Amino acid sequence: MDGIGDQLAWTVQLPWSESADERRRLDAFRLLRQVPAVVSLTLVDAAGRERLFVSRIGLNRSEGGADHSANPAVVGVKSSPIWFGPVTFHAGSEPFMTIAVAGNRAAVGVVVAEVNLKLIWDVISAIRVGRTGEAFVLDQPGRLVAHPDISLVLRADETATRPLKALRAGILAQGGRAVTGHDVAGQTVLAAMARIPAVDWSVVVQQPVAEAFGPIYATxxxxxxxxxxxxxxxxxxxxxxxxxxxxxxxxxxxxxxxxxxxxxxxxxxxxxxxxxxxxxxxxxxxxxxxxxxxxxxxxxxxxKRFLAPQVAELVDRSSDDGVLDGRRIEVVVVFGDLRGFTAFSGCAEPEAVMGVLSDYYDALDKVVSVYGATLTHFSGDGMMVLLNAPVACPDPALRAIDMARDMQRSVRSLLLDHGLGFGVGLAMGPATVGRIGSGARLDYTAIGTVVNLASRLCASAADAEILVDAVAARAVRGRVRLVERDARMLKGFDRLVPVFAAADGDAG
Amino acid sequence: MRFESCAFGHAGPTTRRDVITLIGAAAAWPVAASAQQQAMPVIGYLGSESPEPYASRLVAFRDGLSETGYVEGRNVAIDFRWAEGRYSRLPALAMDLAARRVAVIVAPGGAEVALAARSATTTIPIVFEMGGDPLMLGLVASLSRPGGNLTGVTSLSVEVSRKRLEFMSELFPNATTFAVAVNTTSPTSALQLKNLHAAADSLGLQLRILTASSEAELNDVFRAASEMRVGGLVFTSDPYFAYRSHQLAALAIRHGVPTITQARDFPIAGGLMSYGGDFQQSHRHTGIYAGRIVRGEKPSDLPVQRVTKVELFVNLKAANGLGLAIPPSLLSSADVVIE
Incomplete structure (x- = not known):
């Protein structure tokens, strides 16, 4: 609008002379060409007479002389340098407006232009807010002057454009802040407004709420x-x-x-x-x-079935069952059995018999364990103990005699009440030792003359007596007090066998 | 536990059914799209000439159509009917289009075409394009609210016939007599003649009226104009003339007659001057209206649009050929000067 005003100002720079002014005419033609919105121009001199009229449609007039002194445009422009008339609608459709511009002094006169507002539609339809937002222009009374859908403007339909007026009213009620409302299609829109003060128009920019809040919804x-x-x-x-x-x-x-x-x-x-x-x-x-x-x-x-616990541990630690394998070594074999047990078991109650046997074996077992001997065999009241097998021990003969003494000591106290006695025989010599039996029923035992000899010595021993063979006696000579007994015939031996008895206490 | 398993048993099929519905909809979508393609809306296009003189106007029309989202062959079909210059055939062609139940009849290129379309149907929407005043021709009840099944675009071509006379007298300030070519079969010819006589009176000029409604008569018009002692030849606004701009330019050159017509095609083809509405704009708006009607808008809701842009073309080469000097007033008014 101001652009049009500036263009118009060019035509009112020189004072009017009495004759027609060819230069002004050319200026006017040029202006029409440059500002397509201007439909016609009327130049009026200081006296209010029409000096020039150029139009795109009507015939041009030079020095028409018509009196324009009462024309509201000419009157209006006297108070302000530029005057904007109301928006009028030609044939009830095309929006037009009259603009008047006065020169800087009265002599140069006034130019009055008729402007087709439809051409500002190009500006309005170019305004895009976001993707689908748009702008429209309302004049002061609320008529639609410009809208991207030009047919709305041309239709000049009050009812159709009422939502737009309502939008403007809403913004005014909110003191100029953006409001939400409905556009002509009933869509909910967010609208903001700017005023064009010179013409008192309102430019309203609207954007569908869905789009305006689109980014928020999207987030x-x-x-x-x-x-x-x-x-x-x-x-x-x-x-x-x-x-x-x-x-x-x-x-x-x-x-x-x-x-x-x-x-x-x-x-x-x-x-x-x-x-x-x-x-x-x-x-x-x-x-x-x-x-x-x-x-x-x-x-x-x-x-442990046949070894003293510590021997068993020892064997186990060696983690080699090889020690139990059969071999021939020098062993000391100790036999012991009760005296008078057959008579006792014949007259005593079975419970008493078993009780006595149990105590007897417990006592012997303890002693065997203490000496690290190997208990190979129980049978009835008798038992067989091996030393130096399967695990070697130092000085097995001495050890065997000490063990036998301990056995005598611990057993005797048990047996006295029952009128039983205990005899021990031991012999030293080479024997074949190893496991015999089958599967789970394995025993460790020794086989050889020495076993037979020990067994015979035991049978020959009197109560509380410990009989020792010559080999063992020789092995402990000087360290244990031994009493040589008469050599005697023993079953299975074809010669007299020298026999020694271990007396209580050590030699010396 | 048993109740729970029943509930699951119910939920299972429902979900499955939903999924099947979804898949079905997805599968049906392209089918629906192709069905839409088969039922493409058809625009009936009634042309007074043949496609060649309409070529530039058709480009503008299709531009406008595409602004509303329609492209020929993709989502809209255009059924053309060409009268090939014989305007008497227009009503029959319009009837033909109406019988094909097209979505909209586009009747561009003057009042004859619009009137022919109107005579063919009162129900099928019609979009016209012309230079005259549709109100005066009785096509619409009002420009802002057309009311019936017609709406369209008008230019100021008919209204500015007198300006052509004025420009001619500007070029020949000393001449007092000018020849005017008029097509008497045109519905607007009487109005234009009245306006021209009024303008001649106020300009102090005399007019010699020459009539032409066929190509042979056009030749006669130029020969007569060259034989008369006239300043120049002014053509009234008429589509019949407008579509023959090339022929008019050739005749004007041959007979050496300074001539002004309504269509820019005339000076572009070697004629001297033209002053009239911008047909590119008017045909573009015709395309926009056709698209909006195809989309479902009612013609009665679409106000008649006036293309208010009027353009002056001056061909300096033609002026040189005629031995004329174009005065500065014309040069400063000209929108396009062809050198």
Whole structure:
């Protein structure tokens, strides 16, 4: 609008002379060409007479002379340098407006231009807010002057444009702040307004709320989507992890159950490469150790059947059953049995008999254990003990005699009440030792003349007597007080056998 | 436990059905789209000439159509009917289009075409394009509210016939007599003649009226004009003349007659001057209205648009050929000067 005003000002720079002014005419033509919105121009001199009229449609007039002094445009422009007339609608359709511009002094006169406002439509329809937002212009009484849909302007339909007026009223009520309202299509829009003060028009810019708030909604949706996505991902991960964990846990559980059931050869096979695999490895190691430990304890149990606990331990620690294998070594064989037991068992109650036997064996077992001897055999009231086999011990003969003495001491106190006695025979010599028997019923024993000799010496021994053969006696000579007895004939020996009795106390 | 499993049993099929519905909709979508293609809306286009003289106008029309989202062959079909210069055939062609139940009849290129279309149907929307006043021709009840099944675009070509006379007298300030070519079969010819006589009176000029409604008569007009002692030849606004700009330019050169017509095609083809409405704009708006009607708007709601832009073309080469000097007033008014 101001642009048109500036253009018009060019035509009112020179004072009017009496004659027609060709230069002004050219200026006017040029202006029409440059400002397409201007439909016609009227130049009026200081006296209010029409000097020039040029039009795009009507015929031009020079020096028409019509009196314009009462023309509201000419009157209006006297008070302000530029005057804007009201918007009028030609044939009820095309919006037009009259603009008048006065020169800087009265002599140059006034130019009055008729402007087709439809051409500002190009400006208005070029205004785009966002993707679908648009602008429109209302004049002071509320008529639509420009709208991107030009047919709305041309239709000049009051009802159709009422929502637009309502929008402007809303903005005015809010003191000029942007408001939401409805556009002509009933769409909810966000509208803001600017005023063109010179013409008292309102330029309203509107944008559909959906689009205006689009970025906010988009952010909201993105947030919700990412939350949902995150939750779904977390759930999927949790499920995957659970599945990953449940499998190994089941394998572990099954493995532990099997190992617990005694299958120590069972191995948990897990290749997960994580803590589960390490745990499985630990379980496998544990199973292996359990297997070793069980084997060991079974062996110890086996060994303890005939070995003193410490011997058994010793054998076990060597972790070599080879010591139990058959071989020929020098051993000391000790036999002991009760005197008068047959008579006692014949008249005593079975309970008493078994009680006496139980106490008797307990006492002997203790002594055998203390000396690290090997108890090879019980039978009835008799027993057989080996020294230096399967584990070698220093000075087995002396040890055997000391053990026999201890046996006598501990047994005698038990037996006196029952009128029983206890005799011991021991012999030293080479014998074949080793395990005999089959499967679980294995015994460790010694075979050889020395065994026979010890057994015969025992049978020959009187109550409280310890009979020792010549070999053993020679081995302990000077360290144990021995009394040589008469050599005697023993069953299975074709010569007289020299016999020694161990007296109480040491030699010396 | 049993209740729970029942609930699941119910939820399962529902979800499945939903999924199937979704898949079905997705599958049906391209089918629906192709069905839409088969039922493409058809625009009936009634042309007074043949496609060649209409070529530039058709470009403008299709531009306007595409502004509303329609492209020929993609989502709209255009059924053309050409009268090939024989305007008496227009009503029959319009009837033909109406019988094909097209979505809208576009009747560009003058009052004859619009009137022919109107005579063919009162129900099918019609979009006209012309230079005259549709109100005066009785095509619409009002410019802002057309009311019936017609709406369209008008230019100021008819209204500015007198300006052509004025420009001619500007070029020949000393001449007092000018020849005027008029097509008496045109519905606007009487009005234009009245305006021209009034203008001649106020300018102090005399007019010699020459009539032409066929190509042979056009030749006669130029020969007569060259034989008369007239300043120049002024053509009234008429589509019949406008579409023959090339022929008019050739005749004007041959007979050495300074001539002004309504269409820019005339000076572009070698004629001297033209003054009239911008047909590119008017045909573009015709395309926009056709598109809006295809989209479902009612013609009675679409006000008649006036293309208010009027353009002056001056061909300096033609002026040189005629031995004329174009005065500065014309040069400063000219929108386009062809050198």
């Amino acid at each position: 909201l949706w993105r947030t919700v989507a990412s939350l949902l996505g995150g939750a779904a991902l977390a759930a999927a991960l949790a499920y995957w992890l659970t599945q990953r964990m449940i499998g190994p846990i089941r394998v572990l559980e099954e493995g532990v159950t099997q190992i617990g059931a005694g299958q120590f050869d069972h191995r948990i096979d897990l290749g997960t490469g994580d803590e589960f695999e390490r745990l499985a490895t630990r379980f496998n190691e544990m199973a292996g150790e359990l297997a070793v430990s069980q084997e060991r304890s079974e062996r110890i149990i086996r060994l």
